[in-house]
Ligand SMILES: Nc1ncnc2c1ncn2[C@@H]1O[C@H](COP(=O)(O)OP(=O)(O)OP(=O)(O)O)[C@@H](O)[C@H]1O
């Protein structure tokens with residue numbers, strides 16, 4: 001993989017689509033509040049799944065479980081047929097670390113490290129955690145920053161960047177970890193409207209380059225264009241899923257219809 | 268003021284400064300350094316999910332903050348010998364002040380750690396860090412910035428509190444002043460002079476605090 005190549009490391013051309021992520025019966029409660037109630041998902045290699053749904057329906061919690069930030073109460077997560085976690089009992093720490101290693105998350109509020117420069121933010125994982133040679137990690141980080149048009153910001157601190165620039169750094173930080181799976185939690189919902197386009201364009205490029213992604217988003221137009229599948233989450237279950245064009249134009253489920261109607265006609 | 272008063276003022280200045288340089292300042296520095304290490308440990312214990320760990324820390328902090336420093340000092344220097352533990356004046360003072368700073372600074376550090384947004388922990392875990400690494404590389408540096416002003420106050424209080432060590436025979440600024448005052452019978456003069464030296468030290472510390480804050484501020488918006 002050349003440093004300027006953004007495409008995922010494990011996707012050789014011609015690799016047949018096989019499930020990269022399989023989730024079965026994922027459950028999660030906070031106290032008495034049952035937030036996820038048996039979630040089933042499959043994402044094939046190189047595919048994009050968009051999660052839509054009302055506030056509080058559990059979309060963020062799904063992503064957090066996939067990244068091991070939240071410990072599910074039940075169900076299974078399988079990555080590439082190589083890593084299988086069963087949450088019937090709390091899985092060993094080693095497995096949770098492995099799960100985290102295979103995915104990388106882009107946060108709604110960026111969550112960049114404010115006391116580190118842009119470059120330091122990006123290499124913190126590769127050098128500090130993955131113990132890759134510093135020179136190599138820096139070269140890759142600079143190439144990635146160049147790709148998103150932020151070469152000249154490498155020594156800036158996050159507070160010196162616009163929201164759109166910070167989110168692009170957030171995406172580069174995720175890419176630099178060389179994950180198999182990219183998770184986006186409403187990556188543009190904290191941005192000023194005129195900055196949304198840059199970030200969505202970047203995510204679309206990543207999709208075209210073959211990254212496997214799960215994206216929580218309220219940008220229906222974006223989901224229609226970029227996602228291979230859309231799933232509508234409500235009350236901790238996946239109520240309806242399908243081809244984006246089909247589902248967004250002609251939803252079958254009553255709750256999906258209502259949700260889409262509210263998004264299209266907010267008042 | 269008479270000629271001889273001036274002379275006494277000048278003659279006593281050096282012994283007072285000597286008391287500050289060899290007593291007050293090293294005593295404060297050593298106690299603060301040890302106290303901070305203790306405070307970090309206590310703060311982490313307080314934040315622990317294990318109830319017995321946080322309980323021990325909570326109890327310790329409550330005792331330190333709920334009893335007078337002078338009493339703590341006397342327990343260590345005059346009290347411990349009766350159970351066979353004899354400690355010299357200087358180490359006694361360092362032990363007492365460190366334990367005291369530990370209790371106060373622990374709450375400051377705990378609050379500073381809690382003030383770092385949860386998203387910082389999550390981003391740290393996301394890039395693969397362990398809890399310990401996230402704490403050391405992401406959380407504590409940000410907490411440090413927040414705790415500089417309150418910890419500076421703790422340190423300035425400590426510098427003034429070291430005058431209590433004169434009561435357990437430590438040679439420091441205030442004890443020097445007391446001795447010269449007793450000898451010369453010029454109490455007003457000597458105690459005001461001592462006050463002035465404390466004040467100058469505290470002014471210097473305040474401006475050092477300003478510089479430190481400025482340095483740590485380089486990564487936040489102004
Ligand atoms: N750490 C937590 N502790 C307790 N309750 C939580 C926690 N995290 C989430 N919840 C609850 O879980 C439910 C789902 O939250 P989640 O953030 O997954 O929703 P969401 O679909 O991402 O919503 P939004 O669109 O507003 O981001 C909410 O009711 C929330 O209050």
Ligand SMILES: [Mg+2]
Pocket residue numbers: 059060061185
């Ligand atoms: Mg959310």
